[in-house]
Amino acid sequence: MLNHLRGYFPILDWGRTYDRNAFSNDMIAAVIVTIMLIPQSLAYALLAGLPPEAGIYASIAPIILYAIFGTSRALAVGPVAVVSLLTASAVGQVADAGTAGYAIAALTLAFLSGVFLVLLGVLRLGFLANFLSHPVIAGFITASGILIAFSQLKHLLGVSAHGHTLPELLMSIGAHLGETNVITVIIGVSATAFLFWVRKGLKPALRRLGASPKLADVLTKAGPVAAVAVTTISVWLFGLNDKGVKIVGEVPQGLPPLTLPSLSPDLIGQLLMPAILISIIGFVESVSVAQTLAAKKRQRIDPDQELIGLGAANIGAAFTGGYPVTGGFARSVVNYDAGAETPAAGAFTAVGLAIAAVALTPLVYFLPTATLAATIVVAVLSLVDFSILKKTWGYSKADFTAVAATILLTLTMGVEVGVASGVGISILLHLYKTSRPHVAEIGLVPGTQHFRNIHRHNVETDPTVLSLRVDESLYFVNARFLEDLVQARVSEGCAIKNVILMFSAVNEVDFSALESLEAINQRLTELGIGLHLSEVKGPVMDRLKSTHFVHELNGRVFLSQYDAWRAMVPPADTDNAAE
Amino acid sequence: MLNHLRGYFPILDWGRTYDRNAFSNDMIAAVIVTIMLIPQSLAYALLAGLPPEAGIYASIAPIILYAIFGTSRALAVGPVAVVSLLTASAVGQVADAGTAGYAIAALTLAFLSGVFLVLLGVLRLGFLANFLSHPVIAGFITASGILIAFSQLKHLLGVSAHGHTLPELLMSIGAHLGETNVITVIIGVSATAFLFWVRKGLKPALRRLGASPKLADVLTKAGPVAAVAVTTISVWLFGLNDKGVKIVGEVPQGLPPLTLPSLSPDLIGQLLMPAILISIIGFVESVSVAQTLAAKKRQRIDPDQELIGLGAANIGAAFTGGYPVTGGFARSVVNYDAGAETPAAGAFTAVGLAIAAVALTPLVYFLPTATLAATIVVAVLSLVDFSILKKTWGYSKADFTAVAATILLTLTMGVEVGVASGVGISILLHLYKTSRPHVAEIGLVPGTQHFRNIHRHNVETDPTVLSLRVDESLYFVNARFLEDLVQARVSEGCAIKNVILMFSAVNEVDFSALESLEAINQRLTELGIGLHLSEVKGPVMDRLKSTHFVHELNGRVFLSQYDAWRAMVPPADTDNAAE
Structure with a gap:
């Protein structure tokens, strides 16, 4: 009770130990x-x-x-x-x-x-x-x-x-x-x-x-x-x-x-x-x-x-x-x-x-x-x-745009317009950035179980497997973006038999994005291509499990990208012999 | 030129092949x-x-x-x-x-x-x-x-x-x-x-x-x-x-x-x-x-x-x-x-x-x-x-809140208020969710190089190392949240000598978040605790490199969480002998 009161009256906290020196x-x-x-x-x-x-x-x-x-x-x-x-x-x-x-x-x-x-x-x-x-x-x-x-x-x-x-x-x-x-x-x-x-x-x-x-x-x-x-x-x-x-x-x-x-x-x-x-x-x-x-x-x-x-x-x-x-x-x-x-x-x-x-x-x-x-x-x-x-x-x-707009609008339109615009512009720019997320095509860093961008690192890839790391939460602002992107990548590469979406950076999948994933799954199924997910986080997986999506998914959900990769690309005799 | 025109006049595209059957x-x-x-x-x-x-x-x-x-x-x-x-x-x-x-x-x-x-x-x-x-x-x-x-x-x-x-x-x-x-x-x-x-x-x-x-x-x-x-x-x-x-x-x-x-x-x-x-x-x-x-x-x-x-x-x-x-x-x-x-x-x-x-x-x-x-x-x-x-x-x-509000407000306040509120509420709820990101304390899944939440998986941990996986981009709305969280976790565990922030799900670090990271680094330095980053994505790293932060960081930036872990926790003789 006293602890609860102290939460609302911090004076009860420091007041008890107040002494002559502090005074x-x-x-x-x-x-x-x-x-x-x-x-x-x-x-x-x-x-x-x-x-x-x-x-x-x-x-x-x-x-x-x-x-x-x-x-x-x-x-x-x-x-x-x-x-x-x-x-x-x-x-x-x-x-x-x-x-x-x-x-x-x-x-x-x-x-x-x-x-x-x-x-x-x-x-x-x-x-x-x-x-x-x-x-x-x-x-x-x-x-x-x-x-x-x-x-x-x-x-x-x-x-x-x-x-x-x-x-x-x-x-x-x-x-x-x-x-x-x-x-x-x-x-x-x-x-x-x-x-x-x-x-x-x-x-x-x-x-x-x-x-x-x-x-x-x-x-x-x-x-x-x-x-x-x-x-x-x-x-x-x-x-x-x-x-x-x-x-x-x-x-x-x-x-x-x-x-x-x-x-x-x-x-x-x-x-x-x-x-x-x-x-x-x-x-x-x-x-x-x-x-x-x-x-x-x-x-x-x-x-x-x-x-x-x-x-x-x-x-x-x-x-x-x-x-x-x-x-x-x-x-x-x-x-x-x-x-x-x-x-x-x-x-x-x-x-x-x-x-x-x-x-x-x-x-x-x-x-x-x-x-x-x-x-x-x-x-x-x-x-x-x-x-x-x-x-x-x-x-x-x-960030520069938000600051410059805030300064300019505060000076010319007054403090209220200035600060409100600053907040509005910051939010819009953030949404804009997340609306076109970075999606990296990834491959295996040799000798490890780690996957990185094929354009930045020297990695192993396989023509039948398309591994995409989605670098953003999936929600209504970018749901359609992923739909279009997967469609475009799949129509480029004819050898592709499996698509793995690595969800290590996907912190949320909202209802709009769930519908987009369902659409992607349906289109890939029609094309005879497997759709797999890897490294889906606990809270995201909990939510997906409550839907039909996981049952309708034509592929599997893997704990790690490495597991997914190994399920589709067996190790060559020469490398990673110790695995 | 014609291709360019066709972009703006799709009729030039289908018009060429128009035949009696289509007619x-x-x-x-x-x-x-x-x-x-x-x-x-x-x-x-x-x-x-x-x-x-x-x-x-x-x-x-x-x-x-x-x-x-x-x-x-x-x-x-x-x-x-x-x-x-x-x-x-x-x-x-x-x-x-x-x-x-x-x-x-x-x-x-x-x-x-x-x-x-x-x-x-x-x-x-x-x-x-x-x-x-x-x-x-x-x-x-x-x-x-x-x-x-x-x-x-x-x-x-x-x-x-x-x-x-x-x-x-x-x-x-x-x-x-x-x-x-x-x-x-x-x-x-x-x-x-x-x-x-x-x-x-x-x-x-x-x-x-x-x-x-x-x-x-x-x-x-x-x-x-x-x-x-x-x-x-x-x-x-x-x-x-x-x-x-x-x-x-x-x-x-x-x-x-x-x-x-x-x-x-x-x-x-x-x-x-x-x-x-x-x-x-x-x-x-x-x-x-x-x-x-x-x-x-x-x-x-x-x-x-x-x-x-x-x-x-x-x-x-x-x-x-x-x-x-x-x-x-x-x-x-x-x-x-x-x-x-x-x-x-x-x-x-x-x-x-x-x-x-x-x-x-x-x-x-x-x-x-x-x-x-x-x-x-x-x-x-x-x-x-x-x-x-x-x-x-x-x-x-x-999502339910956004739909229910849209229906209710459209019926009672009219179509314009209804749809505008729906958009506004969706955006606010999204920002609210990202303002309190999921941060998981992680450990090594035995026999792999993979790290998962210690509360969901049976993983290896070490009392001197605090590994936190931040499940959200870091930007102004949640910058202070991370600052408070690291401070709180560090003050709980006295044995902690190193903090590793795993950035696999961090798709952006904006200027506000950069300042928060600088503040975290400074406070941990004063406490004699090392701050390390792992799995920082290419675009995020490019941007961090342009600042003083990487030089002021008291620890290191590791390519993978596994590298970071192994640098601080050498493998025991009994497990992972093949590594």
């Missing part, structure tokens, strides 16, 4: 992560089109709920760049940014996403996430990074623009270029340049100056906080907000409010597909981060339980003024590197953010949005990596 | 088919919601064009039941039956379908038709038969009703039941009963009376003509059309008119998806009929050229007042049985129908639509066959 490690990690999360949460809320406090609220309840239900010990849950972009795209279609309807739609999106994730987890359907292939994810993340960077350009320029695709964004910014605010540009560009330098140049510089690796690391992480502090103070000192620099302004002080998602069927109908998409993308991102970190410590995560953990986090976000969340790469790595040992570190981070929400929000009143945009731009540009195009081009044109 | 056989077949086609063409036009002459027009130009471009020697092209139903469903969504817009939409549908088919043929994309699995087709045909029979009920009752799904049809007929015309019911029911009896009871009865098999056969075929003649004369003699019996009425006398499909982008947009669906279903039906008949005479058909033949036929229908056509089962079998030797039989049938269109249409003025409905009902009920449910249930639950 102190978790506490230190929480402080570091909290400092990093404050500007990041504000920035991602901005990206999602929501008021800044939504980003902080979305980091409190979700972290605690994930700590209870999640299985990863280092994953940090909260707003992330790609999910924020997806939220902006989905919610932007049903409400205008800045309205109360927009915030409610975002809550509802989180709620639907949470319910969907929990459902998938309870039904053990986590494998659905595998429909997103690695190259499609890589392409999608790269394209999203570019889209996000361009979506922040308006904040760096101080103009109002909008759009969810690259052409829309470029045209909209172009049309508003006249409104550019020079002071905003100066703040934005210098913050961006500073943050890039912090990321690339600060750490080596500090090490050269004699700082310890640990200190250099902490100072590097504090870069965004420094940028926030300096630009906020500058705006306040020089009254730049009166000169057209947009600032964060008043952020309500207090704990996350209790909010209710909308249950309007119309809104749910419009947000359902985006919610499913956000859930799956968020889950894939989160699981790959969690798996990477778990593997480093020889721990394991349970993907189906992860669905429940992320689902609970999203439902929590929906009721506490947040928006869709997932396990973020950057914050999780920081959490891990800072020494977090258990999900309690997440809970302590939540406490830290709650304190910030209650006490520190007046400090960001003068924070320019250009600075937040700069932190987003610098963060997402590290996601942009076109090397996947080169890697897949060299390995498989099908 | 006379073709001529006889044409007369028989023409007599059968006249009532059938009128009936299918009625089913499609078009004026009766459209059915005759759709049988003239298409037959001739198919004779020029098609490869089957016995296929008879024209209106068929399922395609007529699909036409009614598609056109009914954009225009009201009986209007000029309805006829133009039907022409346009034929045109789009023809262009699509020719495109598929020129691009050699005939394999796309394989996405319709045998069970899905069987289920769809059965459900369509039921839908068609119910759609004719209104003509048998003499009420006006409409609908494209079973619930719609039943509710609509129920609402109009009060309008039932008793004389129509008498004509409809007796025609239906008579035609059923002709189909089932007439032939044996004639044989008992001493008729020759040939005569009995011809008289049976003439059954529908007799029903048409008797009911038409009855209506004329007793003036039943004044008593509420609906009749065919005036049919224009003359050759098919020249008509132009609409090029309105709106209409094309609305009809494009239905046109694609009709093309593929029509093609699949036609090709399976053509293949069945060709196999009987050891002839072959070329599916890609068939696409061009059917495409030309549909374009012909679009320009001559017709609607979408395809190769029909009933008419083709009659044509074949009547002794047709070449596509010229089709051309002669076209001449016969042209004569009918010019001279005979006044004869059908008093033909009651109830009689036409009776011929449709009797014809389509022979399509209804639920045995596919039982067959697939016994063989594969996945």
